[in-house]
Amino acid sequence: MHRRILAPGVPAAAALLLAIPASAASWSPGAPGIGDPYYPYYGNGGYDVSHYDLRLKYQPRTDELQGTATVLARTTQDLSRFDLDFLLDVSEVRVNGAEASFTASGQHELVVTPKTPLAKGAPMTVVVRYSGVPSTKSAYGFTTWHRTPDGAVAADEPESAWWWFPSNDHPSDKATFDVSVAVPDGTQAISNGTLQSASSKLGWTRYTWRQDKPQATYLTTLALGRFDITTGTSEGGVPVVNAYSRDLGANDGAARASVERTGELVDWLTGYFGPYPFGSAGGYVPNTTTGYALETQTRVYYSPKQFAGGSNTSVVVHELAHQWYGDDVSLKGWKDIWINEGFARYAQWLWSEHEGEGTAQELAGYVYASHPADDAFWTVAPGDPGPDDQFDVAVYDRGALAVQALRNEIGDDAFFAVLKGWPKEHAYGNASVADFRRYAEQVSGKPLAALFDTWLFQPSKPAAPAARSLVRTGAAVARPDSWREIEATNDVHGR
Known part of the structure; x- marks a missing residue:
């Protein structure tokens, strides 16, 4: 059957045009990436998420995951x-x-075409029903879903959400979360925020967690297995939830001796960074073969290998410092990683100072002297390291050198005002290296473009006079006592 198309007369054509919504001509697909040059296809364009509601069921024996995700955007x-x-x-x-x-x-x-196109500024509720075996899935040749003897863990950077919930996976689109997971009785489900409920029915226990402050997708974690869970409250009033796999073996004691100090260390960090920004704190140590730690919001992920050499409070300080620098204030784009890692490493230097194992100035001098001018260390620019060097040791150590250089340039009063004011200035939002420089200039009243360029962007070792404040003429450069613990965290984000 052939249908003949008739051209409408002028009055009919005018009426037809009036019936078409004005926005129809501009309907277009959202971009398959959010626009980050480091990871062109991470995140998505066209919408902004406000909340994820995840209702899951997991069978540890087979690694089967079923879920319904409701995404409000x-x-x-x-x-x-x-x-x-x-x-x-x-x-x-x-x-x-x-x-x-x-x-x-x-x-x-996952490309979704709504039945009816959506106008700009409209609320959107997306419900996705799904299932699968996450450990069988990979992208770009890797997985971030880590099987354990009694379950699995989702924790990685710069991505981990794809393996367990649909998302707009980029730090610039933060959202709140409800994560509800049913597991067989005897298995536990741990996630971010605070535990709202745990109830058992017909052999399954459902755990429901809530994160009511904005959270980046890569900072959302899920741990499924058999854990020994400890709870308490820091002296400053922050609820603390820690968890340890029951089969950590020889690493169990050192892990607990480190992570159980979380409340104390959160309170200590508030003296530098201001009030703790979330409703709970804590960490978990699953029985994985990974070698890194990750600042998953309110519930830090630690690999057992972090404690293979004994207790290490320095790595706990590093990950807890991220709760302010990285989690509360998240990067705008992945090139801004220095704001996360440079300041988390510097918090370790401050802890070393507190413990009497080497001042921040001594650590800066040691790092500077340890890398000759022809070391590739100096070719990495912490202010924009590129995706291949995003977690290079230079981002940590040269990044912390930049922080110490800033401290020496503007003086302690202004420096510590910046350190504490920054999380308040951009609370629960996103910011860039350029934003930080402008804020430091505003607080200190000093122009800082040259200092930032020298320490964060130039592919060479800063020479005198730029480095004069770090290495005193004729002074011996001894290795600080804290260096072993600090160095043990150099690969905290290595996949």
Whole structure:
């Protein structure tokens, strides 16, 4: 059957044009990436998420995960379709209650086409039903879902969400979270924030966790297994929840001797960074073969290997410092990683000072003297290191050198005002290295562009006079006593 198309007359054509919404001509797909040059396909364009509600069921014996994710968002353009970052098998997607079509694309894209296009600024509720075995999935040749003898863990950087929930996976789109997980009785589910409830029915226990402050997707974690859980409250009033796999073996004592000091260390850090920004703190040590730690918001992830050489409070200080620098104030783009790692490393230097094992000035002098001018260490620019060097040791150590150089330049009064004021200035938001420089200039009243360029961006070792304040002429450069513990955290984010 052939249908003849008739051109409408002038009055009919005018009426037809009036019936078409003004925005129809501008409907377009959201971008498959949020625009970060380090990771072009991480995150997505076209919408901004406000909340994730995840209702999951997990079987540790087979690593099978079933889930329903409800994503609350608002469109940022006239939207014809959009992407979510996700890897598992999807059975149904609904947008604002109506069934939507969907397909997988690329390494980790779930492309969703709503039944009706969405106008800019409109609220959007996306429901995704899914299932799968996360440990069988990979993207770009790796996985961030880590199996353990009694379950699994989701914790990695700069991505980990794809293996267990659909998301807009970039730190610039932070959201609140409800994570509810059913596991067989005897297994526990641990996530961020505070435990709202735990109830058992027909052989399954459901744990429900809530994070009511904005949180980046890579900072959202899930630990499934058999844990010994300890609870308490810091002297400053912060609730603390820690958890340890029951089969840590020889690392168990050192892990507990370190992580159980979380409340004390949170209180200590408030003296430098201001009030703790979240409703709970803590950490967990699962029985994994990974070698890194990660500042997952309110519930830090530690590998057992972090404690293979004995207790290490320095790594706990590092990850807790991130709760302010990285979690509360998150980076705008991944090139801004110095704001996370330079200051977390510097917190370790302050802890060394507190413990009488080497001042921050002595540690800076030791790092500076330890790397000759022709060392590749100096070719990495902490202010924009590139994706291949994002977690290079230079981002940590040269990054902390930059912090000490700033302290020496503006003086202790202004420096510590900056250190404490920054998390308040950008609370629960995102900021860049350029934003930090402007803030430090505002507080100190000094121009700092040259200092930032020398220590964060130039691919060479800063020479005198720039380094004169770090290494005193004729002074011996001894290795500070704290260096062993600090050096043990150099690979905290190595995959």
